[in-house]
Amino acid sequence: xxxxANAPWLIVGLGNPGPEYAANRHNVGxxxxxxxxxxxxxxxxxxxxxxxxxxxxxxxxxxxxNRRVILAKPMSYMNLSGGPVTALRDFYKVPTARVVAVHDxxxxxxxxxxxxxxxxxxxxxxxxxMTKAMGPDYHRVRFGIGRPPGRMxxxxxxxxxxxxxxxxxxxYFVDRAADSVECLVAEGLERAQSAYNx
Numbered sequence: 012x013x014x015x016a017n018a019p020w021l022i023v024g025l026g027n028p029g030p031e032y033a034a035n036r037h038n039v040g041x042x043x044x045x046x047x048x049x050x051x052x053x054x055x056x057x058x059x060x061x062x063x064x065x066x067x068x069x070x071x072x073x074x075x076x077n078r079r080v081i082l083a084k085p086m087s088y089m090n091l092s093g094g095p096v097t098a099l100r101d102f103y104k105v106p107t108a109r110v111v112a113v114h115d116x117x118x119x120x121x122x123x124x125x126x127x128x129x130x131x132x133x134x135x136x137x138x139x140x141m142t143k144a145m146g147p148d149y150h151r152v153r154f155g156i157g158r159p160p161g162r163m164x165x166x167x168x169x170x171x172x173x174x175x176x177x178x179x180x181x182x183y184f185v186d187r188a189a190d191s192v193e194c195l196v197a198e199g200l201e202r203a204q205s206a207y208n209x
Contacts, residue, residue: 156169
């Protein structure tokens with residue numbers, strides 16, 4: 012699979028399926044791709060070849076920067092995300108360098124964004140599963156959620172809903188993360204990093 016100019020982008024929001032997880036910190040990736048789907052006027056539907064929900068459409072300004080995109084939410088639970096993502100990548104013939112994972116990140120303060128390509132998984136089970144399935148050379152949009160307070164376990168923290176204080180700014184931060192994905196797809200990683208890495 013070559014990284015040719017006409018290849019689509021696969022933008023994956025990482026999270027857990029089901030209403031009980033919908034507002035969890037671990038599901039911020041789903042929140043961002045839901046907003047992107049709204050922006051391109053698409054509705055998620057069940058993927059034919061993978062355990063995922065997908066929206067197909069176009070993103071970016073009219074002209075050469077307008078890109079074909081597939082937005083995806085794996086329905087496999089976080090720690091098994093690699094299977095559905097790899098199946099979608101292969102089905103849509105997406106180069107790994109055009110796969111974008113949008114995910115929560117413990118080691119960054121709440122609401123702060125960091126975009127990069129490649130690297131480790133930092134203990135994130137969704138990234139661990141993706142990297143095991145297809146190697147590390149995909150883009151990441153890392154959405155900071157901060158560290159758990161006191162002695163709270165990481166697993167408990169990420170599976171809790173955002174606090175009432177955090178929710179006051181959540182829409183703004185999700186909106187900014189969606190903007191960063193659009194910038195990445197239309198203008199490339201360096202431009203997106205300079206505009207959104209804070």
